[in-house]
Amino acid sequence: MLKVGDLHVSYGNVAALRGVSIEVEKGEIVAVIGPNGAGKSTLLLTIAGVVRPARGSVMLEEGSILGIAPERLVTRGLSLVPEGRHIFASMTVAENIRLGGTGRQDKPAVAQDLERVLAMFPILRQRYQQKAGQLSGGEQQMLAIARAIMARPRLLLIDEPSLGLAPLIVNQVYEAVAALRQSGVTVLVVEQNVHRALAVADRTYVMNSGAVTMAGRSAELKSAEGFQEAYFGFRGAKGAVA
Numbered sequence: 001m002l003k004v005g006d007l008h009v010s011y012g013n014v015a016a017l018r019g020v021s022i023e024v025e026k027g028e029i030v031a032v033i034g035p036n037g038a039g040k041s042t043l044l045l046t047i048a049g050v051v052r053p054a055r056g057s058v059m060l061e062e063g064s065i066l067g068i069a070p071e072r073l074v075t076r077g078l079s080l081v082p083e084g085r086h087i088f089a090s091m092t093v094a095e096n097i098r099l100g101g102t103g104r105q106d107k108p109a110v111a112q113d114l115e116r117v118l119a120m121f122p123i124l125r126q127r128y129q130q131k132a133g134q135l136s137g138g139e140q141q142m143l144a145i146a147r148a149i150m151a152r153p154r155l156l157l158i159d160e161p162s163l164g165l166a167p168l169i170v171n172q173v174y175e176a177v178a179a180l181r182q183s184g185v186t187v188l189v190v191e192q193n194v195h196r197a198l199a200v201a202d203r204t205y206v207m208n209s210g211a212v213t214m215a216g217r218s219a220e221l222k223s224a225e226g227f228q229e230a231y232f233g234f235r236g237a238k239g240a241v242a
């Protein structure tokens, strides 16, 4: 579904990605974990066409998508839920959700998808006519995911869905992410919360200082030899990754 090869990205003289390669198979949930500043968001933003790499390749289903603008990538089946959600606070929940389907011609299917996201996030149905700015952080995260789903992505990129949310709300958000698999959406999620990422993802990449330092099946990764070093970049205290 997605093949990223040898990506190099710099912001001025800060090297954010130093030769990152990852692959995501159709139907998988794949996580990218790593500490602050590892380059996780930069990786997602580069795949989504927001940031231009100095070098490397990004292939979506065999075709290069490098240099294609984010709004055009949506029509190619790739949507991004950015960190910080970026919902429109002064618009209603309904208006925000409908924005995700803008540009789609298949109106009956849009109506079906609307029902699907409201079934997935019942709280959004309850808050349907409220201003999005009145929602809690967790509800806004759900709204951002719902809006992205309305574009019918085949590949959904999600940046730090648990950021700043209470554990109970994080559960709901992650239940929704897990449920996306049933609707045939492939997911690449960036997460600082190692426990959540490993619980939801089939496979996980560990990043540190702009490079992939470890990768494997999530179930095996946490207890794998060298995981602490891969995550922290040095031998961290045993059990330090929660």
Ligand SMILES: Nc1ncnc2c1ncn2[C@@H]1O[C@H](COP(=O)(O)OP(=O)(O)OP(=O)(O)O)[C@@H](O)[C@H]1O
Residues within 6 Å of the ligand: 011, 012, 014, 015, 016, 034, 035, 036, 037, 038, 039, 040, 041, 042, 043, 192
């Ligand atoms: N717009 C920018 N301008 C300059 N440097 C940046 C910019 N965005 C990110 N960086 C730097 O690039 C590196 C990678 O940052 P990035 O946000 O991709 O990491 P991250 O793993 O997503 O971290 P976090 O979890 O804190 O968002 C860091 O050193 C960061 O300071």
